[in-house]
Amino acid sequence: DQQVKQNSPSLSVQEGRISILNCDYTNSMFDYFLWYKKYPAEGPTFLISISSIKDKNEDGRFTVFLNKSAKHLSLHIVPSQPGDSAVYFCAGTLGGGSEKLVFGKGTKLTVNP
Amino acid sequence: DAGITQSPRHKVTETGTPVTLRCHQTENHRYMYWYRQDPGHGLRLIHYSYGVKDTDKGEVSDGYSVSRSKTEDFLLTLESATSSQTSVYFCAMRTETDTQYFGPGTRLTVL
Numbered sequence: 001d002q003q004v005k006q007n008s009p010s011l012s013v014q015e016g017r018i019s020i021l022n023c024d025y026t027n028s029m030f031d032y033f034l035w036y037k038k039y040p041a042e043g044p045t046f047l048i049s050i051s052s053i054k055d056k057n058e059d060g061r062f063t064v065f066l067n068k069s070a071k072h073l074s075l076h077i078v079p080s081q082p083g084d085s086a087v088y089f090c091a092g093t094l095g096g097g098s099e100k101l102v103f104g105k106g107t108k109l110t111v112n113p
Numbered sequence: 114d115a116g117i118t119q120s121p122r123h124k125v126t127e128t129g130t131p132v133t134l135r136c137h138q139t140e141n142h143r144y145m146y147w148y149r150q151d152p153g154h155g156l157r158l159i160h161y162s163y164g165v166k167d168t169d170k171g172e173v174s175d176g177y178s179v180s181r182s183k184t185e186d187f188l189l190t191l192e193s194a195t196s197s198q199t200s201v202y203f204c205a206m207r208t209e210t211d212t213q214y215f216g217p218g219t220r221l222t223v224l
Contacts, residue, residue, distance in 0.1 A: 032211055034212060034213075042217060043203050044156070044215045045215070046212055046213070049212060091156075099161065099207065100161065101146075101158075101213055103156040103157075105153065105155035
């Protein structure tokens with residue numbers, strides 16, 4: 001039973017436009033979320049995170065929004081660049097001192113020039 | 114500036130042979146993790162460690178064992194490799210901000 005779901009396996013966007021990657025979770029005990037970016041043949045790279053006490057966190061072109069009532073978070077990339085083309089993973093940490101991350105299956109973003 | 118490395122980066126082995134993958138960190142973090150990545154599955158936790166000689170199982174631990182005799186090293190062993198263990202393996206370390214940082218990965222092929 002997937003606790004963290006990324007329902008779109010792929011997304012294609014034009015350069016300069018906004019990319020929105022979505023993630024849903026099923027367990028309200030998740031208290032910390034992270035987004036990772038992964039290029040082929042490399043390890044995942046940490047991108048941005050958000051605590052459940054916030055509803056938005058911004059870092060340059062990247063913004064993560066958290067909607068706790070809907071158990072939904074999204075990553076916005078504005079403006080999108082061809083170098084953003086990668087697989088993006090959403091992950092969450094369950095509260096209560098859990099040391100483990102639960103990952104979604106990933107969304108492949110392609111930014112077309 | 115890699116604080117976490119993995120070796121080997123690629124390995125081809127035969128069914129039934131033992132294989133050990135190494136993860137090394139230079140950051141002195143307490144928590145370390147081993148994941149595997151397979152198409153359609155994302156990243157799945159195999160084992161993790163919360164200190165020297167302290168380890169616990171993840172969601173896909175069958176067929177794998179780990180050891181941590183030093184803070185900086187976390188070893189993953191496949192006692193008798195099977196074709197279903199062909200995968201890309203990533204290790205990670207967790208910082209005090211609860212963020213995990215990953216190594217570059219090891220591509221393992223079991224023939």
